Structure formats: C-alpha cells, structure tokens
Amino acid sequence: xxxxxxxxxxxxxxxxxxxxxxxxxxxxxxxxxxxxxxxxxxxxxxxxxxxxxxxxxxxxxxxxxxxxxxxxxxxxxxxxxxxxxxxxxxxxxxxxxxxxxxxxxxxxxxxxxxxxxxxxxxx
Amino acid sequence: xxxxxxxxxxxxxxxxxxxxxxxxxxxxxxxxxxxxxxxxxxxxxxxxxxxxxxxxxxxxxxxxxxxxxxxxxxxxxxxxxxxxxxxxxxxxxxxxxxxxxxxxxxx
Numbered sequence: 242x243x244x245x246x247x248x249x250x251x252x253x254x255x256x257x258x259x260x261x262x263x264x265x266x267x268x269x270x271x272x273x274x275x276x277x278x279x280x281x282x283x284x285x286x287x288x289x290x291x292x293x294x295x296x297x298x299x300x301x302x303x304x305x306x307x308x309x310x311x312x313x314x315x316x317x318x319x320x321x322x323x324x325x326x327x328x329x330x331x332x333x334x335x336x337x338x339x340x341x342x343x344x345x346x347x348x349x350x351x352x353x354x355x356x357x358x359x360x361x362x363x364x
Numbered sequence: 365x366x367x368x369x370x371x372x373x374x375x376x377x378x379x380x381x382x383x384x385x386x387x388x389x390x391x392x393x394x395x396x397x398x399x400x401x402x403x404x405x406x407x408x409x410x411x412x413x414x415x416x417x418x419x420x421x422x423x424x425x426x427x428x429x430x431x432x433x434x435x436x437x438x439x440x441x442x443x444x445x446x447x448x449x450x451x452x453x454x455x456x457x458x459x460x461x462x463x464x465x466x467x468x469x470x471x
Binding site: 276302350352357 | 396398400407408409410413414419451453455456457458459460461462463464465
C-alpha cells in the first residue's frame with residue numbers, strides 16, 4: 242500500500258534551518274510528483290511547492306522563494322524539504338502529499354499524505 | 365493568485381442532516397477543484413476531485429458540484445465520523461491555494 246512516512250518533530254531557533262524527510266513506499270517513486278503543504282497551529286492549509294522525483298525539477302510558492310529547497314534521493318525513495326532563516330511564523334505541521342495522477346504537473350489532487358512533521362521555532 | 369472563499373466558516377448540524385458547503389474562486393477554474401476532510405491531529409483526506417468525482421473509498425453520501433467559480437460539497441446524511449473541517453483546493457494553477465476551511469460541528 243502507498244505510504245509516505247515523514248521524519249520526526251523538530252525544535253529550532255530563529256534563523257536556523259530545518260530539513261524534513263518524506264519516505265515513499267508502495268508505488269513507483271519517480272512516477273508521481275510530491276508536494277509540501279504546511280499548517281500553522283489552528284490555521285488552514287498552505288501550499289509550499291512541488292518536486293518531480295523523476296527529473297528533480299521544482300516549483301516553489303513565491304512566498305517561500307529563496308528560503309525553501311526541495312530535493313529527492315531516488316535510491317531511498319525519499320523527498321526532502323529544507324526551510325532556512327526560520328522565524329516564529331514558520332511554526333507549523335509540515336506535510337508531504339502525493340499527486341493523484343502520475344507523470345503530470347497539472348491538475349494537482351493530493352491522494353496520499355504523510356503523517357505530518359511538527360516544526361517549532363522558538364528562542 | 366486564485367483566492368478560494370468558503371462559506372460558512374462553521375456550521376452546526378445533527379446526525380442525519382444534509383449539509384452543503386460552498387467554495388467560490390476569484391476567477392474561473394473550470395472544474396479543477398478538490399475537497400478534503402481533516403480531523404484534528406490528522407492529515408487531510410481527499411474526498412472529491414475534478415469538482416464532482418468521488419475518490420476511491422469515500423462514501424457516496426459525499427458529493428460535489430460546480431464549475432467556473434462556484435462549487436459545493438454536500439453530505440447527504442451526516443454520520444458521526446463526518447464532523448471535521450473541510451477544505452476546497454484549486455488544482456490547475458500555481459500557487460495551489462486552499463479555502464480557509466469550514467468546521468462542521470455537532471449540534
């Protein structure tokens with residue numbers, strides 16, 4: 242069965258970076274785009290960007306341009322999301338999510354999600 | 365960016381009721397819309413894609429309609445497990461945006 246398993250919770254100081262992993266299993270890793278979505282405490286969902294695990298191409302939301310980097314390791318079927326220059330407003334649960342349709346960048350419906358990783362930014 | 369506005373922001377209903385949630389896009393998105401259900405402490409779950417297609421495994425009491433800018437999610441006969449927060453999502457353009465959510469509470 243399809244699974245996305247994320248790394249554990251992190252506590253970081255303002256100005257630091259965090260790298261969250263998302264390990265995929267149960268399907269052909271390079272056939273489906275992966276997105277990152279975050280959710281601040283008590284708030285809604287916010288899309289951060291997308292990575293094509295096959296070609297390593299990415300598109301980021303403008304809000305995160307320059308601070309976010311999404312990469313993948315095909316040997317371990319793992320996608321990574323690194324966010325730098327952390328501030329308190331980045332405290333959130335970060336989710337990876339798989340596109341429902343393979344090998345297409347649009348439309349984007351998220352059929353499988355990781356369990357979420359809580360990142361807390363506090364001095 | 366396409367803005368998605370959901371209404372109401374919260375609704376109270378009873379088991380067995382029919383509930384409808386609305387999502388309006390700031391510009392036309394054809395039928396490129398999804399609906400998700402999220403329970404506290406859990407990841408969102410895809411219910412509806414392409415505005416009206418039911419995701420595999422989702423009960424048939426959930427249905428979606430709409431095209432262009434106006435969309436609805438209906439739950440025909442509320443079950444106890446349906447009390448959650450619901451989000452709409454635009455699916456055909458970057459940045460992907462979500463509605464602010466509708467919290468469905470037990471009356």
